[in-house]
Each structure stands twice: as structure tokens, then as C-alpha cells.
Amino acid sequence: MNFIHLARQIVYLKGKEPSHQLQSLRGFFEKYRQDGQANALTLLHLLLPHLDNTRSGYGPTVQTNRVNLSQLYTRALAIGDPDAQRLHSCAVGTGDMSEVIYDLVGKRSSVIESSCTVEQVDLRLTELSKYALKREKQVEVMRRVFGELSPIEHKVLVCIILKGNFHLLEHPSAILIPYSLRDLLFTSDNSIILTAYHQDAPKLYQKTHSLQRVVEALHNSVEPARKVDSDEKVNASKSKTINVPGRSVSSEEVKYGNRCTNSTTKRKQERRVSSEAKIRKLRPSRYPKRSLSNPSRIVRNLQPIEFESD
Incomplete structure (x- = not known):
């Protein structure tokens, strides 16, 4: 599957109703399986970058990661002022860095329809993480990425590198909130994406805290709802x-x-x-049963009758 399809899917689903997002993502995962890519670990790493434990990261902290990423794009694309200053100001602040890079790449890129696959993008991200302390190597990798991806793919790639939530349910005013706080406020993306992959995935991730273990446990498995339907058909046929x-x-x-x-x-x-x-056992009877073998029990409460004498 090409990475452009994943990028368009993310941009399309942002701001939609949760039910519509869940239905669209289920179809997306199903199409991914039909393409012969049953192992969805790579796709989950790209959709849930903040839950990816395989890559150590691209910088010590989120803020330094933003600054390093801005410098990396500035050197790889040879961006000069005032665009370089605009990108640096956005990296130091709390603005949406993906929108700025989308605009800057759109002015300089000639790639309209990318043919880069999901696995190739995942490989590029692994290389960027591997050369986290070697700036020249990272610049070379980013130059190859610039020639392979379209502007909209760079927009999604920035979110993945920053290991931030895509915030499919966020309100436009949430852009002003710092990223650390946004990750605490908007966490429903995790359950939506994991449920779209498999309805048991959210509970399994809460126990294991590992996407790899979730995929290994649910690999080529049939959802319980489908099993129930098949059992009902068997019982109905009997x-x-x-x-x-x-x-x-x-x-x-x-x-x-x-x-x-x-x-x-x-x-x-x-x-x-x-x-x-x-x-019936506990209900009290209105007239208690009396045995004739014990007549005193019958006349016990009777009083003698006195007659008046003339």
C-alpha cells in the first residue's frame, strides 16, 4: 500500500464523527489485509506513533525534537529567510508545525503523486531514528524523503516524527494548547484506531502496553462477533x-x-x-393447622361461659 493513501485517510478523517471514523478505518485495515499485508504492525506504528516503542526517538525531548526537525528541513531543503525564521519560530513555540512544513514543501516540491509505500516510509523513519546523533546522515535521509514524498505526505510524516497524536477528534481551537497537554486531553484516537484493527485490541493493549504483542496475539484471528454469527448459522442448520x-x-x-x-x-x-x-413455604397460613390428637390445643384459649341465674 502506498503511503499517500494513508496520508489522505488521516487528513480526511480529521474532525469527522467517531462512528464514521471507525467505519472508514475498518475498511482501510480490511483493504490493507486484502493486499497481502496481514501483519499490520507497520501500519499501527504509523497511525499510533506515540505508542511506538521500537524506535527510540529523534531527539531527547519533544521540544528539542521540534527544533531539530526544523533545522533538518532547513538544511535538507536549503530554506532561506524569511521562511527559515518562520519555521524556527513555529518550532520554538506551540504552533502546528506540520502545516508550516506542508506550506514550505509545497512551494519547493515537484512530487504530485508519490509511489512510496508504507514499508519504505517506515524504513526511512528507522534510519532517522538510527542517526539521531549524526546530523549529516539525517540530512541525507531527509533529502531522499523530500524527493520521494508529496507535500501532504510530509505533513503526516511530521506528526509521526514528533510522536504526537493525530487528534482526529480535536477542535480547531485545540491547536493553541501545548502538545504535552493535548496528548492528555485527546486520547480517544487510541481506542478508535485499535478498535478498527480488532475489537479486542484496546483491552489487550491495556494489559501488554505493546503494539507488537497485540498484533502477535490477534494475527489472522477472527473477531468474536463473526464467530457468534457462524455459530448461530450452524445451530440454525441443525x-x-x-x-x-x-x-x-x-x-x-x-x-x-x-x-x-x-x-x-x-x-x-x-x-x-x-x-x-x-x-408458598415462607407465606404464613391464615388458619394454623391443629392436630385432633391434642384437644387441649384447640380449647386452650377458650374461656368458660357464665350464665345468669334467675
Whole structure:
């Protein structure tokens, strides 16, 4: 799969309804599997760069990483003033650096439709992380990236390098919030993307905190919802139906008559009968039972009757 499709998908989904995002991402993962790329670890690393533990990083801290990235683009693209000063000011501040680089690359790049794949971009990111302390090597890698990717791909690439959340659900005013605080406020992207990959992925990641373990556990697995549907089809095929005028009668109903054949309903009836029996035992009787073998028990509370004499 080409990286341009992933970049367009991210830009398209930003600001959409969560249900629409989930449905689109599920289709995206399904298409990724159909292309013969069943192992989605590379795709998850690019969609969730802040959860990627395989690459150590591109700088000591987020702020120095922003400054280093601005200097890297300035040297690789030979950007002069005033664009270089604009990029540096954005890197020092808290602005959206991806938008600035998108504008600067768009003025200088001749790449319109990129053919670079997701795996190739992941390899370039690994090289940038490997040469984190060798600036000249990073400049060479960035020059190759500049000739391979389109401006919109550079916009998404900057977000990946900064290891920031894509903030698909963010409000436009959230751009003014510092990145460290934004990562705390907008964390619903994790659950949306992981759920789109597999509905059990969010719970599994909470236990393992590793995307690699999540992919290894859910690799080539069928979602539980689909298993339930297949089981229901098997159970439905086992019960034969007999055509009766007005309605269809199952073979079990013919065998057992009008008795309920559903196990769930049977359990409900058994619980109702047992509860009624308990109520009858605990309910006090209005007239207590008295034994005739003990007559004193019958006349115990009777008082003698006195007659008036004339």
C-alpha cells in the first residue's frame, strides 16, 4: 500500500464523527489485509506513533525534537529567510508545525503523486531514528524523503516524527494548547484506531502496553462477533423445520409437543417454579393447622361461659 493513501485517510478523517471514523478505518485495515499485508504492525506504528516503542526517538525531548526537525528541513531543503525564521519560530513555540512544513514543501516540491509505500516510509523513519546523533546522515535521509514524498505526505510524516497524536477528534481551537497537554486531553484516537484493527485490541493493549504483542496475539484471528454469527448459522442448520399451514414448526417442537424447546426459556420457567415454591413455604397460613390428637390445643384459649341465674 502506498503511503499517500494513508496520508489522505488521516487528513480526511480529521474532525469527522467517531462512528464514521471507525467505519472508514475498518475498511482501510480490511483493504490493507486484502493486499497481502496481514501483519499490520507497520501500519499501527504509523497511525499510533506515540505508542511506538521500537524506535527510540529523534531527539531527547519533544521540544528539542521540534527544533531539530526544523533545522533538518532547513538544511535538507536549503530554506532561506524569511521562511527559515518562520519555521524556527513555529518550532520554538506551540504552533502546528506540520502545516508550516506542508506550506514550505509545497512551494519547493515537484512530487504530485508519490509511489512510496508504507514499508519504505517506515524504513526511512528507522534510519532517522538510527542517526539521531549524526546530523549529516539525517540530512541525507531527509533529502531522499523530500524527493520521494508529496507535500501532504510530509505533513503526516511530521506528526509521526514528533510522536504526537493525530487528534482526529480535536477542535480547531485545540491547536493553541501545548502538545504535552493535548496528548492528555485527546486520547480517544487510541481506542478508535485499535478498535478498527480488532475489537479486542484496546483491552489487550491495556494489559501488554505493546503494539507488537497485540498484533502477535490477534494475527489472522477472527473477531468474536463473526464467530457468534457462524455459530448461530450452524445451530440454525441443525434444527429442521416442517412446513405447517400458517406457520413453520421445528422438528423438536413436533417431538416434544407444546413444551418449550428453548433452553433459555426452560431455565426461566424452572426459576419461576422454584421461586413460587419458596414463596408458598415462607407465606404464613391464615388458619394454623391443629392436630385432633391434642384437644387441649384447640380449647386452650377458650374461656368458660357464665350464665345468669334467675
